[in-house]
Amino acid sequence: MKAISLTPEKNIILTDIPSLDNPEPGYVWIRMSASGINPGDAAFIEGKFAPGSLPESQYHILGVSGVGQVLDLGEGVPETYRNKKVTIYRSLQFGDKIIGTWSQYAHLPYRSCLILPDEVDERAYSGSLVNVITAYAFLKQIQSEGHKGIVSTAGNSATGVNLIGICANYKFPLISIVRTTSSKAELEALGAEHVLVSSDPEFQGQLTKLVAELHATAVFDGVGGRLLTSMTDSLLPGTSVYCYGFLGEPEPFSIHTRALMRGITLQGFSNFKSKTVSDPDLLEQAFGELAKMIHMPHFKTIVGKEFSFEQINEALLYKGKAGEKAVLVP
Numbered sequence: 109m110k111a112i113s114l115t116p117e118k119n120i121i122l123t124d125i126p127s128l129d130n131p132e133p134g135y136v137w138i139r140m141s142a143s144g145i146n147p148g149d150a151a152f153i154e155g156k157f158a159p160g161s162l163p164e165s166q167y168h169i170l171g172v173s174g175v176g177q178v179l180d181l182g183e184g185v186p187e188t189y190r191n192k193k194v195t196i197y198r199s200l201q202f203g204d205k206i207i208g209t210w211s212q213y214a215h216l217p218y219r220s221c222l223i224l225p226d227e228v229d230e231r232a233y234s235g236s237l238v239n240v241i242t243a244y245a246f247l248k249q250i251q252s253e254g255h256k257g258i259v260s261t262a263g264n265s266a267t268g269v270n271l272i273g274i275c276a277n278y279k280f281p282l283i284s285i286v287r288t289t290s291s292k293a294e295l296e297a298l299g300a301e302h303v304l305v306s307s308d309p310e311f312q313g314q315l316t317k318l319v320a321e322l323h324a325t326a327v328f329d330g331v332g333g334r335l336l337t338s339m340t341d342s343l344l345p346g347t348s349v350y351c352y353g354f355l356g357e358p359e360p361f362s363i364h365t366r367a368l369m370r371g372i373t374l375q376g377f378s379n380f381k382s383k384t385v386s387d388p389d390l391l392e393q394a395f396g397e398l399a400k401m402i403h404m405p406h407f408k409t410i411v412g413k414e415f416s417f418e419q420i421n422e423a424l425l426y427k428g429k430a431g432e433k434a435v436l437v438p
Contacts (some may be wrong), residue, residue, distance in 0.1 A: 110438065111211035112420050113168045114153060122417055125167045125207070128215055131182035132205045136189055136221060138196070138214045143174035144235015144433040145423055147353070148199075153424075159401050162380075163202045171210030171436070172198040173182075173235045173363040178221070185218045193230045194221035195402075197237035199380045200391065210417070212438045219388060222395050225403055233402075235266070235409040235433045238379070240402070243270040244394055245384035246350065246377060247280060249324040255348070257281035257324030259315070259339070261331040265293045266410065266431045267352070269330060272300045273406025281322040283315070285335070291430065298406060306335055328377070329354060336361050345370040350377035411435050 131137040149170065151157060162172075174196045178189045196209055201217035208214065222237055224230060250258065251289050258275065262268030263286040275282040276299050283302045286292050290302045302322070318324070319342060327349040329336055336349070340363055343349075349372065351412050363374070384390050401407070413430025414435045427433035 109212040109418055110205075111167065111169045112171070112417055112436075114170055115168070115195045117200075118153065118155065119237055120153065120170070120420055122420070123167070123422060125169070127213065131185075131215060133183040134185060134217055135182040135203070136178045136185055136194075136218045137180040137182075138176040138181055138216065138221070140174055140176040140209060140212060140214055142234035142414070143171050143209045143436045144411075145426075145436065146173055146235060146238055146433070148172065148238070150424060163206055164197055165198075165206050165208035166215075167207065169208035169211050171208040172196075173238050174209035175224070175230045175234045175236075176213065176214065177230075179213075181397065182220075189218055189221070189223060193224040193226070193228070193233075195224055195230075195233035195237045195240075196221050198243060199238070200241065200385055210420075210436060213423070219391055219395075222398060222402065226249045228403065231435070232408040233412065234411065234435050236402075236407055239266045239270040240398060240407050241385065241394065242267055242352070243274040243396060244380040245273070245379050246328055246352075247274050247278060247381035248384050248390075248394075249349070249377075249382055250278075250350075252383075253326075254347070255324075255326035257283070257319070257322040258326050258328055258342075259283045259285065259319060259324050260328045261285050261321050261335055261339075262328060262352070263287065263330075264294055265330060266344075266433070267330060269295070269298065269406050269431060272298055273401065273404050276406075277404070281324060283318055283322065283324055285315075285329050285339075295350075305437050306338075312338065312342050315339060319344055319347075326350065332361050335365070340364065340367050340372065343367070343370075343372055345372070347372045349374045351375070352377045409433055410433070
């Protein structure tokens with residue numbers, strides 16, 4: 109079967125790999141329909157992840173996201189997975205028999221796959237699960253830490269939109285920050301109640317007032333740099349800032365000592381290191397809850413452009429609008 113792999117010299121090649129006769133215990137055999145390309149895929153290719161920090165694939169097959177149909181089950185896999193459409197995030201489970209998603213068929217632990225409703229357009233979930241589980245795991249973590257509201261700088265990115273859907277479902281206060289008034293209108297059309305535009309001259313005053321009203325003491329930061337710096341004085345004492353990524357080129361973030369004296373803390377957030385993902389029972393619980401809301405528009409992949417396997421290099425260079433993803437189709 110055809111697959112896209114990474115050579116030891118970091119070259120991307122289209123190759124043939126052997127098929128499997130039977131899935132391993134705990135694994136599912138999936139006919140892939142499409143695979144969304146995430147920022148993490150490019151980071152992995154560039155060697156930005158420490159060895160062993162992510163589940164590896166046999167034959168060095170690339171890809172962590174995708175959607176497909178389960179054709180066969182290994183021993184111990186719930187029968188409910190048979191013949192079902194599933195959205196996939198490979199980084200949820202480790203295993204030495206994994207075959208990644210940039211392939212005609214994938215071989216994955218079943219806990220890397222969320223069952224989709226039969227009636228959905230499966231390609232609309234080709235890059236979804238990474239963002240869905242990130243938003244869900246983040247909410248569960250900050251709730252366990254006692255926070256009552258969130259400030260999200262992820263705006264109208266895929267993860268930012270997923271966070272809106274998750275918070276709406278659990279009725280949890282969320283402030284979303286975007287760059288433009290058009291982006292604000294997009295989020296409000298999805299039901300976002302509190303959206304601020306960072307370029308507004310009144311932005312800092314608006315943020316100061318809103319975080320106090322909602323007692324939003326958890327910041328989900330997907331931007332960093334200048335925006336996070338400008339927000340610091342508006343944050344409540346005891347606020348925790350969780351850094352998930354940055355948009356564009358790396359830009360320094362500076363924090364005044366007075367922020368530390370107010371108890372503001374800064375830490376990273378990793379979906380696959382969260383309690384939700386690292387505890388198999390909590391992950392199964394998450395899948396059960398997410399299956400009930402996955403039909404919501406917030407959780408669909410925005411397909412910017414589809415590419416064949418032969419166009420992989422072009423696909424990796426693709427830059428769509430906010431939230432759009434390049435999608436590989438076998």
